[in-house]
Amino acid sequence: MDQSLKIAIVDKNPIRAAILEDGLREAGHVHVTRIGDTSHLLARIYAVDPEVILIDLENPSRDVLEQMFQMSRVVKRPIAMFVDQSDTASIEAAVDAGVSAYIVGGLHKDRIKNILDLCISRFNAFARLQDELDRARTALEDRKVIDRAKGILMKAKNLTEDEAYVLLRKTAMNEKKKIAEVAQSVITATELLK
Amino acid sequence: MTGVQKLRIGYIPLADAAVPIIAADRGFASAEGLEIELVREVSWSNVRDKLNIGLFDAAHLLAPVAIASSLGIGHVKVPILAPFNLGLNGNAITVSPFLYEALADAAAGDLTDPMVSARALARVVSARRSKGVEPLTFGMTFPFSTHNYQLRFWMAAGGVDPDEDVRLVVLPPPYMVDSLANRQVDAFCVGAPWNSVAVDLGVGRILHFMSEILARGAEKVLAVRGRWADENPDLLCRLLRAHAAAAAFVAGARNRDALTEVLAKRIVVSRDLIRRTFEGSIKVAPDGTVRTSDRYLLIGRKDAGRPDRAQAAWLYAQMVRWAQAPLSAQMLATAKAVFRPDLYDSAIAEAKSDLAGEPSDGIGAFAGPAFDPDDIAAHLSAWRIRRG
Numbered sequence: 001m002d003q004s005l006k007i008a009i010v011d012k013n014p015i016r017a018a019i020l021e022d023g024l025r026e027a028g029h030v031h032v033t034r035i036g037d038t039s040h041l042l043a044r045i046y047a048v049d050p051e052v053i054l055i056d057l058e059n060p061s062r063d064v065l066e067q068m069f070q071m072s073r074v075v076k077r078p079i080a081m082f083v084d085q086s087d088t089a090s091i092e093a094a095v096d097a098g099v100s101a102y103i104v105g106g107l108h109k110d111r112i113k114n115i116l117d118l119c120i121s122r123f124n125a126f127a128r129l130q131d132e133l134d135r136a137r138t139a140l141e142d143r144k145v146i147d148r149a150k151g152i153l154m155k156a157k158n159l160t161e162d163e164a165y166v167l168l169r170k171t172a173m174n175e176k177k178k179i180a181e182v183a184q185s186v187i188t189a190t191e192l193l194k
Numbered sequence: 195m196t197g198v199q200k201l202r203i204g205y206i207p208l209a210d211a212a213v214p215i216i217a218a219d220r221g222f223a224s225a226e227g228l229e230i231e232l233v234r235e236v237s238w239s240n241v242r243d244k245l246n247i248g249l250f251d252a253a254h255l256l257a258p259v260a261i262a263s264s265l266g267i268g269h270v271k272v273p274i275l276a277p278f279n280l281g282l283n284g285n286a287i288t289v290s291p292f293l294y295e296a297l298a299d300a301a302a303g304d305l306t307d308p309m310v311s312a313r314a315l316a317r318v319v320s321a322r323r324s325k326g327v328e329p330l331t332f333g334m335t336f337p338f339s340t341h342n343y344q345l346r347f348w349m350a351a352g353g354v355d356p357d358e359d360v361r362l363v364v365l366p367p368p369y370m371v372d373s374l375a376n377r378q379v380d381a382f383c384v385g386a387p388w389n390s391v392a393v394d395l396g397v398g399r400i401l402h403f404m405s406e407i408l409a410r411g412a413e414k415v416l417a418v419r420g421r422w423a424d425e426n427p428d429l430l431c432r433l434l435r436a437h438a439a440a441a442a443f444v445a446g447a448r449n450r451d452a453l454t455e456v457l458a459k460r461i462v463v464s465r466d467l468i469r470r471t472f473e474g475s476i477k478v479a480p481d482g483t484v485r486t487s488d489r490y491l492l493i494g495r496k497d498a499g500r501p502d503r504a505q506a507a508w509l510y511a512q513m514v515r516w517a518q519a520p521l522s523a524q525m526l527a528t529a530k531a532v533f534r535p536d537l538y539d540s541a542i543a544e545a546k547s548d549l550a551g552e553p554s555d556g557i558g559a560f561a562g563p564a565f566d567p568d569d570i571a572a573h574l575s576a577w578r579i580r581r582g
Contacts, residue, residue, distance in 0.1 A: 042363070100243070
């Protein structure tokens with residue numbers, strides 16, 4: 001593992017950037033800089049002077065980096081995208097994970113292959129985490145809605161909590177809806193009838 | 195082949211994405227048995243990469259990116275075809291109020307004449323240099339973009355070296371207006387509707403429509419992978435017919451309400467702005483001055499949809515002029531072969547447009563000799579300022 005490489009992470013999502021930075025540090029990379037603010041991006045990158053730049057694909061500033069392929073007075077040190085004509089699988093995996101890597105000219109591709117692999121796995125891990133978090137959030141919201149609907153039914157129809165839940169579940173099954181949807185209808189109807 | 199065929203098309207929210215948007219949202223695709231899923235993207239690099247690796251079947255793409263990808267310059271080499279031209283022109287050069295004043299003071303004549311404005315820019319540039327002031331910064335959207343080449347073509351004709359005398363920086367279109375407002379850039383070249391957004395906010399003034407620099411400039415193309423086109427000839431044919439029908443709809447003045455409604459949703463700017471863009475009635479200054487042009491953005495008119503190989507050759511010539519690509523007969527042939535009027539003609543049977551008044555070389559540049567697509571060296575030798 002090549003620990004002397006200077007790596008810049010351009011990602012507006014601070015959590016994902018932190019996860020990636022941790023991974024790189026665990027792998028022994030000590031020169032890792034995060035760039036969250038993309039205004040004056042080229043100047044920020046020149047200040048870090050990295051050998052490897054990792055950027056998330058949701059970032060419109062990716063096009064700014066492409067300018068660094070060009071020789072001009074604006075560009076101090078030309079870079080290239082990390083692409084390997086023979087290895088389309090790694091490009092596909094990176095795009096799929098939502099990340100792209102750029103390297104300074106002359107750097108051998110073997111030196112960053114493991115960085116890119118690490119990047120892809122961390123981005124995928126983050127996407128899974130995000131997904132789980134979203135699902136947990138939805139479940140929590142659903143639970144709150146169902147509890148409120150149960151309360152309404154218990155009071156209006158003089159039911160126990162269990163009976164109220166059974167009623168919601170039965171209605172949901174009959175109408176081929178989710179219990180939370182039926183519960184939301186109960187709440188909406190009650191508010192309309194207030 | 196039975197059932198509806200699903201296709202994914204990537205696009206950047208700009209006015210010249212109108213044709214695939216209308217094809218998808220107004221039933222022209224379904225009339226051909228196609229279901230188009232439009233995927234909004236944030237960068238040209240993403241559109242290019244997702245098309246290249248097959249996440250998109252087709253894309254709204256900068257014409258020079260299709261050529262660069264086929265030539266393998268700046269990036270992995272993937273043969274791309276452009277069987278439909280999504281628009282001619284549509285870009286504009288917008289300058290800050292401060293730069294406009296400086297140009298007006300330096301101008302020998304009418305600033306709406308691009309040669310007058312380019313020479314005025316040369317005077318402003320040399321005055322700044324002699325005073326030791328920072329060079330002017332111009333924003334554009336991508337290294338392989340019409341915006342980059344059109345800005346360079348214009349300023350170099352007036353004696354400004356785009357690599358030595360000013361800074362040209364890439365900025366994503368949605369950041370252009372802010373960058374002009376906070377003086378990160380002094381001017382920019384971008385597609386509709388962003389120039390008008392800057393004028394409406396009072397932070398910029400439109401100096402030129404791109405149609406004043408080039409009468410016909412291929413802007414975005416419908417891009418597909420060469421391999422995909424080979425493997426799906428029937429699908430491509432239907433896709434092109436849907437696009438031709440959508441382009442005719444875009445051009446129809448009676449459809450403007452429907453057009454603005456659909457586009458305002460997909461591009462997320464006001465209907466009024468979209469309407470002005472398609473009417474070619476553009477507010478150019480915060481004081482309300484309006485300039486009109488029926489060439490501001492050409493879609494579905496004057497053969498705009500049919501790919502023209504002279505356009506591909508002109509774009510390749512700019513890549514050579516600015517040292518992005520070497521000059522070679524083979525590369526020129528490859529660049530021209532990206533544009534596929536033959537595929538267009540085999541899919542679309544339509545009456546020829548009336549091309550009276552269109553430039554005979556198919557380009558109509560405001561400066562220099564007529565363009566000969568078979569003689570790039572002659573085009574280059576006409577210019578003093580060049581890298582290649």
